[in-house]
Amino acid sequence: MSSYQEFAHIYDELMNDIPYDAYVELLDLASAGISGKKVLDIGCGTGLLSAMLAKKGAQVTAIDLSADMLEVAAKRAKSLGLSIDFKDQPMQQLSVDGTYEVAVISIDSLNYVLDRQDVEETFRRVYNALxxxxxxxxxVHSLFKMDEIFLEGPFVFDNQRITYIWQTEPGEEEHSIYSELAFFVSQEDGSYKRFDEIHTQRSFAVTDYVDMLDQAGFQIERIFADWEDEPPEEESERIFFQVRK
Known part of the structure; x- marks a missing residue:
């Protein structure tokens, strides 16, 4: 996976369709009110969700493995007058002081952890931090999305300022994808600047996640799909897990 040096500065514009407010509502409901709670935002990216949670009164610690993403996140927090503690570390190496009441890994960030043992280690470390x-x-992405939808590419995006061409193919691991993305970003002089990204993601069956969570000590509260309070179906695309220590 790339370091996101260029990607970090256009990430928010590409994620306009992500209902971040729905994450806030889900966390608010799961924690009986997020205000005043210590929250761990894992894989925070550019810190948009972190900022929304902090605005709601949460005490947020946010981690990400990309220093470029964290730089954007820190600038966002400063511009909004928010106090958020940012840490540069992979989620499978999560190391924080104290304990937290809430943890979130949003926008399929966990799918970037490719090795099952690393996913298990992530769950163990989050459990210990709670x-x-x-x-x-x-x-996480469903297996249907990984094995079928993602492989229907190439995909093309164009919003007049940013254009990308996204090529996908099966990854080396089961239920994984290898993606090559070419971005073209318009400049003030009318030219376009190109940069390339390589991303690899992997998902596991719902039953595998349940087994890993159980091994870490978590109790499953609910599993639902696609932002709806309904169980996953064969063609569900995004699977949510709410678990408790």
Whole structure:
């Protein structure tokens, strides 16, 4: 995976269709009110969700493995007058002081952890970072999306300022994809600047996630799909897990 040096500066514009407010509502409901709670935002990216949670009164610690993403996130927090503690670390190496009441891994960030042992280690570390009765909410791509929808590419995006061509193929691991993206970003002089990204993601069956969560000590509260309070179906695309310590 790339370092996101260029990608970090256009990320928010590309994620306009992500209902971040729905994450806030889900976390608010799961924690009986997010205000005043210590929240761990894992794989925080440019910190948009972190900022929304902080605005709601949460005490947020946000981690990401990309220093470029964290730089954008820190600038956002500063511009909004928000106090958010940002840490540069992979989620499978999560190391934080104290314990938290809430943890979230949003926008399929967990799918970038390719090795099953690393996913298991992520769950163990999050479990240890949570207080008793603490809640973890995360989402992942379904196997249907990984094995079928993503392989229907290439995909093309153009919003007049940013254009990308996204080529996908099966990854080396089962239920994984290898993506090559070519971005073209318009400049003030009318030219376009090109940069390239390589991303690899992997998902696991719902039953595999349940087994890994169980091994870490979590209790499953609910599993639902596609932002609806309904169980996953064969063609669901995004699977959510709400679990508790």
């Amino acid at each position: 207080e008793r009765n603490g809640v973890l909410l995360f989402d």
